Amino acid sequence: MIQRSAGIAALMALVFTGGAWAQMDNGADVYDDRFYLQLQGGAIVSDSSDLDAGAAGYFALGKPIMSLLSLELEGGYASLGTPNTTDYERITGQVNAVLYLWGGPNAESMRGLRPYLLGGLNVHSIDFQDETATGTGFQLGGGFTYPLSRNLEFVSSVRYGVDSVGAEPPGIPRDEDFYTWTGTVGVRFKMGEFPPDSDGDGVPDHRDECPGTPAGVTVDRRGCPIDSDGDGVPDHRDRCPGTPEGAAVDSDGCPIDSDGDGVPDHRDQCPNTPEGVRVDQRGCPFADSDGDGVPDHMDRHPNTPAGVAVNEYGEPLDSDGDGVPDHLDECPNTPAGSAVLPSGCALVGDRRLARPGEPADADGFATERTQNFILKGVNFEFDSARLTPEARSILNDVAEVLMAYPDTDVDVEGHTDSVGPDAYNLALSERRANSVKRYLTQQGVPGERMTPVGYGETIPIDTNDTEEGRSNNRRVEFRVR
Template sequence: MSKYGWLITAAVIAFSNAATAQSTAFDDRWYITPMIGGLFSDSENLDTGAYGSLAIGKYVTPHIGVELEGGYGSLAVSDLPTDNGYDRFALGFNVMGFLTDDKSTIRPYLLVNGHGQSVSFLGENLSGLGLGAGGGLMAKLGRKWDARFDLRYNLDSLGGEGIVPSDTFYLWNAGIGVSYKFGNDPYDQDGDGVPDNQDNCPDTPPGVAVYSDGCPTDLDQDGVPDYLDKCPNTPKGTLVGPDGCELDSDHDGVPDSRDQCPNTPAGIPVNAVGCPLDSDGDGVPDYLDKCAGTPAGTQVNAEGCSMADRDGDGIPDELDKCPGTPPGIPVGPDGCPLDSDGDGIPDYLDECPKSPPGAKVLPNGCALTGDCRTPRPGEQVDENGCALEQSFVLRGVKFEFDSDRLTPAAREILNQVAETLKAYPNINVDLEGHTDNVGSDSYNLGLSERRAIAVKVYLSGRGIKENRMNPVGYGESRPIATNETEIGREENRRVELRVVEN
């Protein structure tokens, strides 16, 4: 048979497999194959050289694959100087006919090839078209990797007008390499080692141990697979939650099987049987009990406090509209703290308990003008016993630790301050920042100034003109209480609002 004859025969055999290919699902992934090997001339001298190629391919049926391949080889030609070697670059299209289907571990194949080549030989650059045929085999190394061996015979038709005449050159090339397939194995989509046609759980996450049917293992047989089971040794027959642990509907740490109070609110401490703790035994659980430690036998209300007078202000609870009044605070007949001037600030918090009727006051109960502030120890007073300085401590205006960031509670107080300033549009004020003596003088001075500025910025955001407010920082230089106690230091960490004469 001629050289062309067996090439044609190989092509017919390769393509004949396509006619018998089934139209069912198969491994149709793209793959890439680098190969290295040798190049051999079909001549008496059997010239040899190195060869390498890179192919990108795809299976189009269980028995047919196609490839785009580029290769380069350099052949050392006998009786010629080294620099007159036969250097060949080829780019071609392969059709491969596999003798076994895509499920086989070893897959022999026949191959036909059409290619174009560019050859450098004897100082000339030649080009032309060619055919090739051969065979090889693929051997599976894993779900994505195959080993590959390839041998083929090539007929290269080259045209030249110089030293090298137009002719057909006959070459063998052989190579070995690996193929990498992109994407998931179509016969095992979840990659658990169980083929899809036997896999009852085809979506198992990667790396999870499975049974022979492809489903995740569940060694304690509680219905929760081991990879999700936080309690992998639960006794058989136990009711469990999604985490595989014994069911605890109210999440109080006591399983439902022992929980006598299965609807306990989240986060509530419970006893051994799952019921909320009731330390004083008054029938009101601790989380609802506002009077913990009630003596045994005391009749209590729903809040766990004595029915008589919970705040001890002399007003029975059933008549007390302010049942949480602090101890010792004078109250009216309704049980609420007295407010002698009717400004909305209870007397025990009011630094100006005789504000003019209808006056808009600060949170400390003082109006910005025409009011009488109770003097602090050591302050100068006028003939009426009122503090001379129109300076008001904005109690409750606090900042986050070591910061000029206002707390949410401070913002609420400053909202009231803003409303008072709006009621006195012609009055300007200094916003004074003060600290205790913890830290260096310079640091405290800077911190107090930043805090005063923060108050100004916040008040301007509430509609107060900036030119009405002058922020000043005094650091630790003007204490109003001792710095030797925490209570005193707390009083010294303050913001004051001082009325400025226009």
């Protein structure tokens, strides 16, 4: 009786000690509380002189109730031989307390050897010498577990047990105590999943800050759906996944467009545009002063003449890259790198488009006087040979072109309209040709390379019946010799 009381006291101490240890464990807030089934088998050896050794097996259903403490309901069977070959058979039903010494089965510690102490109280039925008796007893011991997978563990134990017989059938002494050592090995199968992950996103519930994530949605380490653009709408619901940082979005993750002009608020520089008004990419009413299709705020050449082809910046096209836009270029196919006159023509190796009334080939290039190039913008003060400031600026560039072709000589031709006497116009054209030569000489062009010639009104290139036509006829040309 004293031994039985000592066993009960030891079991109670084990349970209370286990509770204290579990509270100190850092992982006690989340631990592996799954039910488990356990099957063990091994050998049993008796300390009693009447018994020898035999086999034993246990089947248990257990559950952790704290991080370091589990309870088990266990059934056991043992069969021992005796010196006279009479079997001693023992069937037990037992309640065990299992106290882990370290490495409690918590969410962050799922691997490694875990030693434990074990204590249990049992009721038993003993068959011995063709008689059956019942009683109570206890076991104390220890062992270890080692995980083989997330749901399967190897388990081993050694136990010392005391069985007390509570009846006196023939052949079994009353109040006789039997002492046994049992060593077993086996497996423990854990039921369910651990750590728990209710939404199946791969993040355990104890760390999941977004526990209701839909199936298949990619999550971050917190268990929350990924939001790549940081707009507050997760990727799986975001219909506009590339939203710029800081842009206000709607429930679909798309930038808000308060005035409905097609330009989201974060880019809209005119946020209150009336409904139906056409806007540019800034969200402002579309303005294109020169009508070239490029809005004013992007137009680098805002006064392009009507009908002139332009690039995306509103600049007139310059197909041959000579610096003279196509609509002003009399030589649209100038060789790359050539120095050109204001008309866009190189002095050598170029082809000029035919002027109105001139003979032209199939491609529209002049077939006569092809070496004649108009010095556009070279004008004079009224009824004089004095160059205007604009003309001097243009001739500065012409001088550079002439020096780029040092082996080329030119005739400087002066022309007038038909207003006034023929002789007067002839003399005026000669004075103007000489004025151009004189200015170019001052800019460094050798004078012997230039021959001034006056033609008066004899070679018009336009009608003299209109002011525009007469203006075109008042000109200076280079003719390459």
